[in-house]
Amino acid sequence: MLADLADQNGVVPEWFAEAAAQAWTVNLRHRPVRGALLVRPPSTLPVTYCRASWEINLGCNFACEHCYMETRPFAGLDLPEKLHLIETLRDMGVLWFQITGGEPLINPHFAPAYRAAHDAGMMLEVLTNGSRLARPEILDVFRASRPHKITVSMYGASPETAYALTRANSAFKSTYTGLVAAADAKLPVEVTIIITKHNIDALEEMRALVRDLGLAFKEFGSISPTYTGNGSTLDSQTPGYLDKSAIFRGCPAGHTSFHVDPHGNATMCKVGRENPINIITEGPQGLLRLPAIADAQMLRTGGCSGCTLSSTCRVCRPMAKVYQAAKAPLSHYCQHGNKE
The missing domain is CATH 3.20.20.70 (Aldolase class I)
Structure with a gap:
């Protein structure tokens, strides 16, 4: 829709202007799409990331x-x-x-x-x-x-x-x-x-x-x-x-x-x-x-395998592996450790 409006020299639609005002305090009302917005074409590559x-x-x-x-x-x-x-x-x-x-x-x-x-x-x-x-x-x-x-x-x-x-x-x-x-x-x-x-x-x-x-x-x-x-x-x-x-x-x-x-x-x-x-x-x-x-990399390995507290864990697996490799005290990353 925005791409079509840009091609037709249309103005920013009200729904977008309102969202922009709320999110970024930017006033886009009544402004031409072309010049106010950069409308990128959809990706044609085999993989996309945001x-x-x-x-x-x-x-x-x-x-x-x-x-x-x-x-x-x-x-x-x-x-x-x-x-x-x-x-x-x-x-x-x-x-x-x-x-x-x-x-x-x-x-x-x-x-x-x-x-x-x-x-x-x-x-x-x-x-x-x-x-x-x-x-x-x-x-x-x-x-x-x-x-x-x-x-x-x-x-x-x-x-x-x-x-x-x-x-x-x-x-x-x-x-x-x-x-x-x-x-x-x-x-x-x-x-x-x-x-x-x-x-x-x-x-x-x-x-x-x-x-x-x-x-x-x-x-x-x-x-x-x-x-x-x-x-x-x-x-x-x-x-x-x-x-x-x-x-x-x-x-x-x-x-x-x-x-x-x-x-x-x-x-x-x-x-x-x-x-x-x-x-x-x-x-x-x-x-x-x-x-x-x-x-x-998100699989639980090493000392975390079979942990009964995994549903309440407070650290991601890659970070836990780094702590384990460093032989860090459990209190730095695991609720099994002493509270600090």
């Missing part, structure tokens, strides 16, 4: 103790391959697209890759440490091609607390400066306050800093092992901030969404990385194998 996340690089200008990536090499696709990947995702039907890292804003190809995804009609979220947000060239990209959300991780309320976790001398100053610049530019920023043993005493100060900027925030305190099963990250965990409140009800990862690493390897998610499929070399048809790969 959501994807992408590590544009693993390299980072911070060295956070809690990082779920054990190594962070600066390597990945060249720019033509990045743009080809985005075109492929567009043709597969991807609408929601998350760009992460490492630190994505330090990638030399971030701006053209981001613009290509935005021009393809994707709803974009960028996960960043915020250290480059104040740079004029970055602000210009986000002003010209507005993202759905920029999620900024906050690691401390002072240079000392931020350094203790990130091991980067400029971490606090660069992140806070980036948040101020993003707030001034009225970009859609949400802050994730990362709670660890290094900054727990500054939690109220971090909350106050974000509130003073008028930004939304959430808090994250469940530190996981690296996705390769190294448990050294758990040393930064603060007892009492393990979030085990929500019962795991299943996950569509691998069926409606997937993750792509810097080399174009697709997996069910950021944690479940078994049997990757390279989209660059195999094309989207390779993802026909992904649902079965995802289902295999």
Whole structure:
């Protein structure tokens, strides 16, 4: 219907304008479809997905103790391959697209890759440490091609607390400066306050800093092992901030969404990385194998086989495998463990 209206120089229908106003506070009433909306043709590929996340690089200008990536090499696709990947995702039907890292804003190809995804009609979220947000060239990209959300991780309320976790001398100053610049530019920023043993005493100060900027925030305190099963990250965990409140009800990862690493390897998610499929070399048809790969990773194995509490489990299977590989205490991920 929208495609027909665009071809006929029609206006945005009332039902769509009302939905847009409620969901995004955008006024589309009486506006021509052509120019107001990007109507993408249906996918003709053998596989379609609506959501994807992408590590544009693993390299980072911070060295956070809690990082779920054990190594962070600066390597990945060249720019033509990045743009080809985005075109492929567009043709597969991807609408929601998350760009992460490492630190994505330090990638030399971030701006053209981001613009290509935005021009393809994707709803974009960028996960960043915020250290480059104040740079004029970055602000210009986000002003010209507005993202759905920029999620900024906050690691401390002072240079000392931020350094203790990130091991980067400029971490606090660069992140806070980036948040101020993003707030001034009225970009859609949400802050994730990362709670660890290094900054727990500054939690109220971090909350106050974000509130003073008028930004939304959430808090994250469940530190996981690296996705390769190294448990050294758990040393930064603060007892009492393990979030085990929500019962795991299943996950569509691998069926409606997937993750792509810097080399174009697709997996069910950021944690479940078994049997990757390279989209660059195999094309989207390779993802026909992904649902079965995802289902295999959701099976209960090891110490979880035959668990009588599986219906009330609070962690997904790929994450549980990572905890088990790291020989983490049960209290970090399983209700059999002692409460913290």
